Amino acid sequence: MKGNVLVGQSGGPTAVINSSLAGVIQAAKKYGAGKVYGMHYGIEGFLKEDIIDLDEYITCHADLSLLKRTPSAFLGSCRYKLPPIEGNEDVYDRMFEIMEKYNIEYFLYIGGNDSMDTIKMLSDYAAKKDKPQKFMGVPKTIDNDLPLTDHTPGYGSAAKYIATSMKEIIRDNASFGASKPTVCVVEIMGRHAGWLTAASALSRDSDCEGPDLIYLPEVPFDLDSFMEKVKHLAETKRSVVIAVSEGVRLADGRFVCELGNMSDYVDAFGHKQLSGCASFLTNKITEATGLKSRPIEFSTLQRCATHMASRVDVDEAAAVGFVACQAAMEGHTGMMITIQVTSREPYLVTYNKYDIHEIANVERKVPRDWIINDGTYVSEKYLEYARPLILGNILPYYAGGLPKHLTLHTKDK
Structure with missing residues (x-):
């Protein structure tokens, strides 16, 4: 019998983060791990x-099947930044003491950039102190x-x-254009990278024209140019729908949302809480044009x-957890699993391992040549990249007309 597995979830949850947890559990059982433990609220809970x-x-x-259909992080998440190793060895010694107490041999952390930094520091400390534990990042x-990685689970x-x-928004907004245009600005997550906002272009199809404008944080935002484009669209269309990243910035580096009533909250990693970009822009549109405008924040x-x-x-989320x-x-440590697409049509992938030092704290943005029309749309290259990633469905299990979920409170088996 091998040692035990410890797995945690960190950062903002996704619709499939629990599928990765299911993959970890399946592999642990298949390859003879002792027990599988979960960190309650990530590394922050583990420290307690x-x-x-x-x-x-x-x-x-x-149970595994229901877990895959459960949103949020089943184990609970956190945004907790480990201190530097130098000068804080007592913190790391404490973590390894806990691992030894529970006979943890394999430590897996499901998360994004900041979580991969946690794996990097723990694997570095284990190497420095000649500890036997293995550390793997699950993207x-x-x-x-x-x-x-070609893309990340959750995207x-x-x-x-x-x-x-x-x-659906485009269809709804088009219902009210009899007398004068209605402008809708949809705010989508994305602090420095516009991958999520780019996905709004996937709505364009034979039965939908897609958003009129798309603004990503990779390109500086010009408020005057934006207003001119909105005025022109309002003169030629009865419905205007715009997608904008929450993290769009002016040329001077300020977030557009900072021009409105943005929160002063900053998390442990120094990230400002971004919100209010769409509200600010719709207020400017109404003030300048008198048109009805509506902000929507996903x-x-x-x-x-x-x-x-x-x-x-x-x-894919289940597969990266399993791998x-x-x-x-198998003895690997200080690495993260990546997805490599070998063919987009037909869609085929493989899974690789990469050194965590090449991944932690590195941010990949939308390629600049995929952003077109003076920074107001995305190209066909993006659409070809993203279309395979949204295919297929996994239906919830329903009870009383609503989806059922697995929670930490459901022990009555």
Whole structure:
């Protein structure tokens, strides 16, 4: 019998983060791990020795199947930044003491950029102190901004939700154009990378013209140019719908949302809470034109809509969890699993391992040549890239007309 597995979830949840957890559990059982423990609220909970015995919740295939259909992070998440190793060895010694207490041999962390930094520091400390534990990163982020992987689990489902919702918004907004145009600005997540907002272009099809303008944070935002384009569209159309990243910035580096009533909250990683970009822009539109304008902010909806998860995304999320656990149990450490697309039509992928030092704290943005029309749209190259990622569905299990979820409170098996 091998040692035990410890797995945690970190950062913003996705529609498929629990599929990765299911993949880890499946691999641990297949390859003979002792027990599978979960960190309650990620590394922050682990530091408090808040550890969950997953055998109490996952007892059969039906539980795993329901877990894959459950939104948010089943184990709970956190945004907790580990301190530098130098000068804080007592913190790291404490973590390894807890691992030894629970006979943890394999440590897996499901998350994005900041979570991969956690894996990097823990694997570095283990190497420095000649510790036997193995550390593997399992990629997760709707932002799709991790390097070296073609895309990240979570992105496909978020893109599917955004494209679907955009189609519905465009249809709804077009209902009210009898007398004068209505302008709708849709704010989509994306601090520095515009992958999510780019997904709004997937709504364009034979039955939908797609958004009129798309603004990503990769290109400086010009408010005067924006207003001129809106005025021109309002003169030629009865309905105007615009997609904008929450993180669009002016040429001087200020977030557009900072021009309005943005929160002063900053998280442990120094990230400002971005919100209010669409509200600011619609207020400017109404002031300048007198047109009715409406802001829509998807906010957390775009990351928790498991009922609209992409089948491709669910399967890949489970696969990276499985491969990560398998790799750790084979002796690999200080790495993250990546998805490599070998063919987009037909869609085929493979899974690789990369050194975590090449991934942690590196942010991948939308290629500049995929952004067209003076920074107001995305090209066919993006659409070819993203279309396979949103394919297929995984239907929820329903009870009383509503989806059923697996939670830490459901022990009555």
